[in-house]
Amino acid sequence: MNKLSLSSTAALSNGVKMPRIGLGIFKVEKEEELLTAVIAAIEIGYRSIDTASIYGNEEWVGEAIRQSGFNREELFITSKVWNSDQGYEATLKAFNTSLKKMGLEYLDLYLIHWPVEGKYTETWRALEDLYKDGKIKAIGVSNFQISHLENLLKTAEIKPMINQIELHPKLAQTELRDFAAKHDMHIEAWAPLMQGGLFENGVLNELAAKHGKSVAQIVLRWHLQNGIIVIPKSTKPHRIKENADLFDFELSQPEMELIDSLDAHLRVGPDPDNFDF
Ligand code: NDP
Numbered sequence: 001m002n003k004l005s006l007s008s009t010a011a012l013s014n015g016v017k018m019p020r021i022g023l024g025i026f027k028v029e030k031e032e033e034l035l036t037a038v039i040a041a042i043e044i045g046y047r048s049i050d051t052a053s054i055y056g057n058e059e060w061v062g063e064a065i066r067q068s069g070f071n072r073e074e075l076f077i078t079s080k081v082w083n084s085d086q087g088y089e090a091t092l093k094a095f096n097t098s099l100k101k102m103g104l105e106y107l108d109l110y111l112i113h114w115p116v117e118g119k120y121t122e123t124w125r126a127l128e129d130l131y132k133d134g135k136i137k138a139i140g141v142s143n144f145q146i147s148h149l150e151n152l153l154k155t156a157e158i159k160p161m162i163n164q165i166e167l168h169p170k171l172a173q174t175e176l177r178d179f180a181a182k183h184d185m186h187i188e189a190w191a192p193l194m195q196g197g198l199f200e201n202g203v204l205n206e207l208a209a210k211h212g213k214s215v216a217q218i219v220l221r222w223h224l225q226n227g228i229i230v231i232p233k234s235t236k237p238h239r240i241k242e243n244a245d246l247f248d249f250e251l252s253q254p255e256m257e258l259i260d261s262l263d264a265h266l267r268v269g270p271d272p273d274n275f276d277f
Pocket of ligand 1: 025026027051142143164191192193195196214233236239243269
């Protein structure tokens, strides 16, 4: 277990290696803030950045990549097609717009942001074609429940390699994790820190004191030991560093189970079975 490191990767079903830890940048709406965060993350050793067209910061991600001085192939860049761009033709167009904004030739991962009813199977066909054309190294979905995945798999030629979902100790998503494991799909946690909602938790604070780590580090380590890919968001370089400093301790099985017991099926984000955007 201690062999995990910041350069650890998950092997996706097509063999692509995706970093186990990436930087989330939802709600980073100022250029300077984004450049500082992304460049700090890359200097610390992060290689994966998670954006989306709806975040409105793709252009700055491209700029940060250029300023970092790293080769494109050393980095793993994710973006997502927004709901109003779904459908076959609209998705192709949205993908090209994202690529152009970032000034990139390809994406490492492209996701369907939300399962828009009546649209997502056609959106998926567009992702499959972009993948076959070599414009995306891996394709996946986000916020898909088991019912959406079962429906998608009826017509999909290629299985989603990733499902990016809200996941943290208060929303452990065990059924979706089991389903994903059966279908060779990796789970990526968004809001891995519950958007800051876990820092007062007594159990997590006790574990943090015991290990001499922060609550954020305990929670991120729990994700990693569960085989989950994480993309904690921070704009503060010291926290970006803290969120990647997870490799000098290990949670025991009873400690993992103690964190598992916090599951309360509690969402901080929208319900994928009932959203209206
Ligand atoms: P997170 O669980 O990553 O929490 C982020 C919050 O925690 C911020 O307020 C941040 O503040 C704070 N924080 C981060 N690290 C620490 C730390 N070590 N100590 C104290 N506070 C900390 O929530 P997100 O919703 O941002 O999720 C992560 C990423 O997932 C997003 O940025 C985005 O890329 C993706 N996402 C995807 C969604 C989807 O529908 N597919 C939906 C939502 C998010 P500060 O910045 O001030 O440090």
